[in-house]
Amino acid sequence: MNKSDTSPAVSSQDDDVLIKVQNVGKLFCRNLKTSLMYGARDGLGDLIPGIGRKYDSSGDPILRKGEFWANKGVSFELKRGECIGLIGHNGAGKTTLLKMLNGLIKPDFGRIEMRGRVGALIALGAGFSPILTGRENVYVAGSVLGLSKKEIDEKYDSIVEFAELEEFMESPVQNYSSGMQVRLGFAVASAMKPDVLLLDEVLAVGDVGFQAKCFNTLAQLREQGVPFILVSHNMHQIARYCDTVLYLEKGEEKFYGNAEEGIHQFLSDMSETNATVLGPDWSQINGSGKIVITGAHFSDLDGNSIDQIEVGSSVRFGIDFECREEIDQNVVLEFSIRSQGNLVFQYSTRRIEGALVCLPNRGSIHTVLSAIPANFDTLDFYFTLMNGSTNEIYDWKRDFRLKVKRNSTQQGLLNLTCDLSVSSQ
Numbered sequence: 001m002n003k004s005d006t007s008p009a010v011s012s013q014d015d016d017v018l019i020k021v022q023n024v025g026k027l028f029c030r031n032l033k034t035s036l037m038y039g040a041r042d043g044l045g046d047l048i049p050g051i052g053r054k055y056d057s058s059g060d061p062i063l064r065k066g067e068f069w070a071n072k073g074v075s076f077e078l079k080r081g082e083c084i085g086l087i088g089h090n091g092a093g094k095t096t097l098l099k100m101l102n103g104l105i106k107p108d109f110g111r112i113e114m115r116g117r118v119g120a121l122i123a124l125g126a127g128f129s130p131i132l133t134g135r136e137n138v139y140v141a142g143s144v145l146g147l148s149k150k151e152i153d154e155k156y157d158s159i160v161e162f163a164e165l166e167e168f169m170e171s172p173v174q175n176y177s178s179g180m181q182v183r184l185g186f187a188v189a190s191a192m193k194p195d196v197l198l199l200d201e202v203l204a205v206g207d208v209g210f211q212a213k214c215f216n217t218l219a220q221l222r223e224q225g226v227p228f229i230l231v232s233h234n235m236h237q238i239a240r241y242c243d244t245v246l247y248l249e250k251g252e253e254k255f256y257g258n259a260e261e262g263i264h265q266f267l268s269d270m271s272e273t274n275a276t277v278l279g280p281d282w283s284q285i286n287g288s289g290k291i292v293i294t295g296a297h298f299s300d301l302d303g304n305s306i307d308q309i310e311v312g313s314s315v316r317f318g319i320d321f322e323c324r325e326e327i328d329q330n331v332v333l334e335f336s337i338r339s340q341g342n343l344v345f346q347y348s349t350r351r352i353e354g355a356l357v358c359l360p361n362r363g364s365i366h367t368v369l370s371a372i373p374a375n376f377d378t379l380d381f382y383f384t385l386m387n388g389s390t391n392e393i394y395d396w397k398r399d400f401r402l403k404v405k406r407n408s409t410q411q412g413l414l415n416l417t418c419d420l421s422v423s424s425q
Contacts, residue, residue, distance in 0.1 A: 017115070018196050018227060019078035019101065024110035026071045026096055026251075027061070034066050061109070069251045070096040074110070076246055076256055078196065081225045083218075085232065085242035085259055087266050090398055093251035094231045098198050101229070116195025117145055121185045130174035134165060134184055137173055141188045155191050162213070163187035178391050183210060190217050197221065197228035215241065234342055235263050267340050280397035290327060291359070291385050291394035295320040298402055301368070308403040314370040315402065319383060322362050330388035331356040333365055339376040350388060360424040376404050 029035035038053075045052020054062045063069075071093045078084055086094045099105045100112060102120040128137045138159055142152035160166055163183040173181065189197060197218075218228065218241060232238055238245065238259060245262025247255035249269075255262045285292055298306050299316045309315045319333070333356060337345040347367075349356055356365065372379070384396040 016080040017077050018080060019076075019115075019229075020111075020113040021074060021076050021101075022111040022113075024071060024074045024097075024100065024107045024112060025069065026093075026100060026105070027063070027067050027108050028070050028096075029064075030066045030068070038064060038067075069093075071100070071107075071248075071251045074246075074248070074251075074253050076253075078227050078229060080227055081222060082227045082244065083222060083242045084227075084229045085238035085245045085262070086229055086248070087232070087235075087238060087245055087262065088248035088254075089270075091250075092248040094248055095200055096251075097248070098200055098229065098231065102198055114196075117192070118196045118198065119145070119189040119192055119194030120198040121182075121189045121200065128173045128181065128185070131172055133172055134169040134176070137184070138169075138188055142192060145192050145194070147192065159184075159187045159191045162191065162217075164210075174390070176391075179210070186214050186217075190214075190221065194226065197226060199228060200231045233338060235267065235340065236342055239263055270340060280400055282397070285395055286397070287384075287386075287393040287395045289395065290323070290325040290392075291331065292322050292324060293319060293383070293385060293395045293397050294322050296381070296383070296397070296400050308405055309372050310405045311372055313372060314368060315372065316366055316368050317381065318364045318366045319385075320362075320364050321359070321385060323359055327359060327387075329357075329390075331359060331394075332386050332388040333367075333383065334386065335381060335383035338380045338382065339378060344376065344379065356388075356422065359422065363422055363424045366421045366423070372404055377406070378403055 029038060042052050053064075056062055074093075074097060076084065086097065088094055096105070098120070100107050101114070102118055129140065132140065135156075138156060139149070139152055142155070143149075147155075160169055163180075163186075165180060165184060168176065168180065173184070176184070186199075189199075199218075215237070218230075221228070222241070230238065230242060242259045244257065245255065245259045245266075246253065247262050247266050255265050280296070282293070282295055297318045297320070298309070299318065300306055300309075301314055301316060303316075306315070332348060332350045334346075334348040334350070336343060336347070379402045380398070381400040381402065382396070382398045383400070385394045386392060387394070
């Protein structure tokens, strides 16, 4: 593998190619202190022979303790008017690749060539200063993309109208909900008329009406020749908007080609590997860690532990937690249910005032799902605990699977009762 190179312009003779990625790789280290030490040694490697990174006989880097490939050997091209769907399991390297394309991080190996202005919505609030107002952040984002104040003035009203945040543009972004941040982020990214648009799965946070508006805008941009790369776990969205699919597995390219073929291979792999065997990594904290999700479980209404449910039956879904700091504000539980990547159901306790206040140091939160639907073999649960006022994410987990035993004589609809219960451990 060759060392990295990022070029601002594509050298290809094909003027329609706006992004060209060649054999790109990115290494990370699991331990921050070790990573800093490796970085210092690599920096001195050119001056002091023998202390920098070592390579094998084929020229590939030899991984050191704690290192792993976030991306390895990824190659593709994005042409004008094309949409590439970036798919893969959690941890496959999708967001890392988008961050390299947007210049947030540099590749360690390979080459990325870009042409034109890149608009990106990669993470909630990415690029926004939390202490600045919505209005100020719009002008900062426009300036970063090279627009003059006059050009931003001309676009400002349409951005606010699209985001539906007229009453909140003078408020600091740190006071915005996750949905409000998505609204403003997408409105800015799309209104600045980028040459290339990069979209991570953050659109899943918005409400259904706003998601429809976003995808209608994507269709219009595509008609105008604006290409985009879309990361989503919703295979219906990928199939609807994407011509091509790049399927990553453990950071490496497993499939690159026709969208229908790529989606079929991805769903087939999901069925074969059975995500319940892997499940969530309970040791990993995905947030501030003030409250940590330590486990989850399914049971019937009599309290018996289960991992499969019959269609039409009810199931009790419990989430175990541990408070590592004193929390005196309302805690919000949000979770979604997916089947083969497609969103089935979303729920939030935000609508229940004071539902989760004064949690014990350790305990479980229980909800009840009734009438499991008949048209799904498995249901994957994604769940988050967050601050109800500031939307600070304490922890989230994904891919906790419940199997569904079909019954041809009974149909079911998915409903959620709102009688939450919290128990101490």
